[in-house]
Amino acid sequence: MTMLQETSAPATTTPRESGDPVVTWAPSVNPGWIHHETALLVDRAQMLQGDVAELHTDAKEIDLAARTVGKARKSVTGLLAELGQDRGMSWSDIASWARVSVSAVRKWRQGGDSTPDNRNRLAMIAALLDWLSEYMIEDPAQWLEMEFPLPAGYHVRPLDLLFAGHVDGLLDIAAQRESVESVLDDTDPDWRDTRRSDFEVFDAGDGHRAIRPRKR
């Protein structure tokens, strides 16, 4: 059951069977018309949910793959310029993603040899940053480096998911389709134990940061 409200006019209620796969959306249809069918259709919706979820995953992968192909038309130096200068990613993070050493990235920047796989890896992250921008993440490189809002003691960044290869989960978090916790539960079931830190970083009196045991 949904309500469609014009932001500058009195509310007009129109139903949308949110996510219901079996009803053609017609915003002009009044609420209450379909309500009695919700229970009837939930079973069918559940059956189709798997198909729809799979299609969502396929669609994201296809979309990212298509964008990667587009980005891969650029040279490696061009991609590094985009990632480093336009986006502000660190060479170290780019190297980690591309699974090469930092010195290899330096050589690429100076026109050194790279493989097609190297270029595709760089193209993929460039495509991912574009994709994140479209989800109204203003500075995707910044978003990747900032810790997720998790309970105290957990320091997980989007970059960590990226380096672990969980691009799909990362996209779901960015699109607010999944919570961080649910993606971590899927990708790293023990994360609540293994990623908990007993330490916290604080500003010490000498102008530098220091580490101390986290207060419980």
Place this chain on the structure above:
Amino acid sequence: MYENREVFAEPPLALVAAEVRYAYSPRLRRQEELDQIIIALDSRLPVVRPLQNFSVTIGLGGAAQGQAEALTVLTNVANTESLTFGTNSFAFEATDYVDFPAFTDALGLICRAVVDAGVIPLVERIGLRYIDEIRVPEAIKGPLDWAGWVDDSLVDQVSVGDAFAALRSEGLISYSLGGSRGLNFRFAAVDGEPVVGGLLRRRRTPEPGPFFVLDVDAFETYSSDPMVLSPESVIATLKALHDPAGVLFQRAITDKTRNLFRGGDGQ
């Protein structure tokens, strides 16, 4: 063309809607792409309204989850056609439906505008929905009084409890049209507010009262074989869905209602 197809002088048609649903389109959250689409459709749908859609999904067990999404609605000046954009679908509605070719022309225009804006998502479902509200000149006191105006099969179910006074009767039948096409047929003997309301202006604004609803919703899904959005593919699908929808409508009405729709007195 389906059997008995006829253009009525006073049709009961309250609304025709077509929805194109796609799995994922973050580009449609961007104002740049939306603006391009709005400009492309400016000559047909020049009135732009931003709206909030509050949706509450109720799952099994009654757990409710709410979320809000920003929508964009374009309407024509007469306020008889609208195009509503969400992030996962767009819906085109018309209360002044003339004929099917004109309706598909509009969809073609819309799809072209979307594609030209660089939004080329994978289509998940295309639906075509006809909602008729049949009102008759005779007094209708209960569902059984619709006998003769609609096919007996839509009324006979009431007799299961013929020891009691039936107040409302409704039904839902899901048909397969073969492959990944289907048709959901909802029907009801209603006494109250119209089913179709909302933003659009109707040919005649009906008063609350008894009417019989025929809600024919034909669709095709693309879960196993994703289809990229294009005007041609959407129109082809709508054409394939149109005839079955028309057949069902014709089977649901009687010659008495045909006469009424032709401008007669329904005798």
Place this chain on the structure above:
Amino acid sequence: MDALDADVLYAGVGDVAWSFPIMQGDVFRDVSLPGFDTPMTVQVVMHPCVMREGDGRLRPRITVAPVVEYEKVTGYVWAKHLRVMPLPKLVPDGGTDHATAFVDTTSSPSSELTLERRIATLSQPGLLVLQQRLIVHATRYAEVDLESLRKQSAPVLMECELQTDWVEAVIERGGQTLEVVDAATTEFLEWLGNGEGSRRERLYNEANYPALRRETRAEIALRYE
């Protein structure tokens, strides 16, 4: 306890670019240490936050530990050799493995730690693993997670990263000489600034890092390309 392969451990090994500032984890050959007869290979173990004076120059003495030939240490075995920092493939052409012996930590005149003598510099993950092992060795305290160490060192590591980019661009233009490196370092430090409102102040908030990189790289392009 984390273990790293050589590919990930080093940002440079063998012929190390002079654009990298001298940093904790750097390995130098032929360093003459007071009380030792022969020059040694050493690794800087001093924390980067305290390596430099206010003007950015190295302190007169820097804490180092000798690097010795050592058995091959791989994988989980890193957790068993807590008195050393393994340095696999320090000699790039397949020579014996090495490790830094924490038990012989001493200090070296910083004048001995020259760019010409540097033979390795660690990557960020490598430097964090070194810090982790130093803590265990020095205090027997429980293993501090790398993420906490990263956050603690973030400002100085970020400054190091920006300086590397800056000096590298100048070297490409003017050649790899000590004069070029010194001048470029001075220019960078001036650009980074000090005090309230400076770019240096922005180092203390990781949210600023991509923007700082973009600004620095744009400034480099403006000045040197």
